[in-house]
Amino acid sequence: MITEIKDLPGHALGFSLEGTITADDYHKVLIPAAETALKAGGKLRVLIVGGKDFKGYSPGAMWDDTGFGFRHFFDFERIAFVTDHETYATMLRAFGFVMPAMIRVFPLADLEAAKVWLAE
Secondary structure, eight states, X not given: OEEEEOSOGGGOEEEEEEEEEXXXXXXXXXXXXHHHHHHHOSOEEEEEEEEEEEEEEOHHHHHHHHHHHHHTTTSEEEEEEEESOHHHHHHXXXXXXXXXXXXXXXXXGGHHHXXXXXXX
């Protein structure tokens, strides 16, 4: 399940991930919020929090994430991924360099530091 996180500094978007993320989660929560922010102008700053119950992505969700990322490849300015899920943190560190956005991975204990970094 994806839940939008409100009241972030610097007009950042935020999403909390719990359980297994599905394509339906992307279409109902993440994509509409991101598209609305893009229409308002400017590049996206995104906080993604993979909580303690975060299990990962279904194949359909991974496909939608990849597709959305390619369609908006240059529309991201900063992405903060906050999680203690080492598999996803490692993947982002390994492949994040291909994106033109600044990407940082934070442990759950550093959620506030991630918010500050997004607002810089």
